[in-house]
Amino acid sequence: xxREYNRDQLxxxxxxxxxxxxxxxxxxxxxxxxxxxxxxxxxxxxxxQRVFSGVCTKKCFTxxxxxxxxxxxxxxxxxxxxxxxxLSTGEQLDLLDRTLxxxxxxxxxxxxxxxxxxxxxxxxxxxxxxxxEAKDTVLGRDPALxxxxxxxxxxxxxxxxxxxxxxxxxxxxxxIRAGYDSPLMYFHRSPGLLRVKAKASH
Numbered sequence: 001x002x003r004e005y006n007r008d009q010l011x012x013x014x015x016x017x018x019x020x021x022x023x024x025x026x027x028x029x030x031x032x033x034x035x036x037x038x039x040x041x042x043x044x045x046x047x048x049q050r051v052f053s054g055v056c057t058k059k060c061f062t063x064x065x066x067x068x069x070x071x072x073x074x075x076x077x078x079x080x081x082x083x084x085x086x087l088s089t090g091e092q093l094d095l096l097d098r099t100l101x102x103x104x105x106x107x108x109x110x111x112x113x114x115x116x117x118x119x120x121x122x123x124x125x126x127x128x129x130x131x132x133e134a135k136d137t138v139l140g141r142d143p144a145l146x147x148x149x150x151x152x153x154x155x156x157x158x159x160x161x162x163x164x165x166x167x168x169x170x171x172x173x174x175x176i177r178a179g180y181d182s183p184l185m186y187f188h189r190s191p192g193l194l195r196v197k198a199k200a201s202h
């Protein structure tokens with residue numbers, strides 16, 4: 001029997017593939033254009049994260065001691081699914097589909113393999129997570145890097161914190177208007193995020 005986490009992930013993936021499959025090339029290009037500033041931000045974060053590669057590989061991936069890639073520990077936004085699908089090939093999305101359906105269980109995230117994450121662009125929660133050891137080992141010894149990280153965290157909110165119109169909220173709304181609904185649509189379901197939007201509207 002499929003776990004609830006996997007089922008929610010799979011349903012979101014199928015919704016996104018169904019919607020994108022019905023778009024014309026120009027419509028799909030227009031949607032992709034909307035994500036370009038976010039993708040530029042993600043490229044900068046990816047470049048920054050490389051300073052942690054040695055620490056993270058040893059602490060998390062090799063030793064299996066970290067919870068950052070633990071089973072069902074990843075809060076995936078619906079917009080994460082949309083953006084990843086826009087960047088992925090059909091074969092890459094097929095692999096995600098099979099992985100969710102055939103998941104044997106275990107301690108690690110369903111998407112984590114021996115060669116890394118199966119996502120073309122992994123969820124923002126994953127990308128912006130740093131464990132205490134990584135912070136202490138790298139950022140604690142370099143004030144300039146710490147400042148750069150804090151600036152990136154502030155910029156993240158431009159896409160994910162709905163005090164004003166943000167990309168993740170807009171993508172959910174697009175799919176809701178098209179008749180789709182998913183537990184991963186936190187910007188329209190999460191009491192906390194709904195309060196942020198309500199407060200900002202007054």
